[in-house]
Amino acid sequence: MLAVGVAYVVLGRFAHGKMVKLRSQKFSEAKIKSMFSKYDQDGSESIEFEEFKNLLTDLEVELKPQEAELLYLSLDKDMNRGINLEEFQKFYANSPELDTFII
Numbered sequence: 001m002l003a004v005g006v007a008y009v010v011l012g013r014f015a016h017g018k019m020v021k022l023r024s025q026k027f028s029e030a031k032i033k034s035m036f037s038k039y040d041q042d043g044s045e046s047i048e049f050e051e052f053k054n055l056l057t058d059l060e061v062e063l064k065p066q067e068a069e070l071l072y073l074s075l076d077k078d079m080n081r082g083i084n085l086e087e088f089q090k091f092y093a094n095s096p097e098l099d100t101f102i103i
Contacts (some may be wrong), residue, residue: 027092035039046082 027035039047039055047055052072056063063071075083075091083091 015077032092033085034087036085044082046080046084047088048082052083
């Protein structure tokens, strides 16, 4: 159990560095909404994990599966297994609450 915890801490640090790089990209509010709509392929008003992986691929963000999962979980603040538009906007607004990469 301890080894699993340590592995997630290490992966979290790597993913955090990649997240900072991803968040440093500046997009307009209109572009953020457009991106959200594009990746909400099923029209559920949230981006599920599979849709999120497509977004990362298109943005040429190379994350290991575990890193992608950690990043996804850190964005899904209400823990409803989907990133809604507000959570997505906070990510790109460089909201200080995401700086700590806490899940």
